[in-house]
Amino acid sequence: MLIVAESxxxxxxxxxxxxxxxxxxxxxxxxEVGNRTLKTLQALRLRGAxxxxxxxxxxxxxxxxxxxxxxxxxxxxxxx
Numbered sequence: 001m002l003i004v005a006e007s008x009x010x011x012x013x014x015x016x017x018x019x020x021x022x023x024x025x026x027x028x029x030x031x032e033v034g035n036r037t038l039k040t041l042q043a044l045r046l047r048g049a050x051x052x053x054x055x056x057x058x059x060x061x062x063x064x065x066x067x068x069x070x071x072x073x074x075x076x077x078x079x080x
Contacts, residue, residue, distance in 0.1 A: 023047040031058070038070060 003022070007015055019025060025044040030037050042056035058070045 019045075027056075033058075036060075 003018070005018075010018065022045065024046050027040075027042040027044055029040045029042070031040055032038075038058040038060060040056050040058050060068050060070060062068060
């Protein structure tokens with residue numbers, strides 16, 4: 001069974017119960033980088049894996065080309 005839902009559609013307690021029923025959990029989002037909007041995909045939980053090996057991937061969907069995975073790393077500035 002595949003369930004697709006926005007997390008804010010559920011109360012916190014209900015969302016927690018729904019998540020506990022899932023074998024795999026993916027989070028789809030988007031980020032602004034310069035003048036581009038990149039789609040992001042994070043594996044929050046994968047059945048059979050100790051921890052997802054990557055924080056996530058960034059990609060674009062282009063007509064005529066398809067999905068392009070982009071090399072994108074987020075760097076946090078150190079506090080002064």
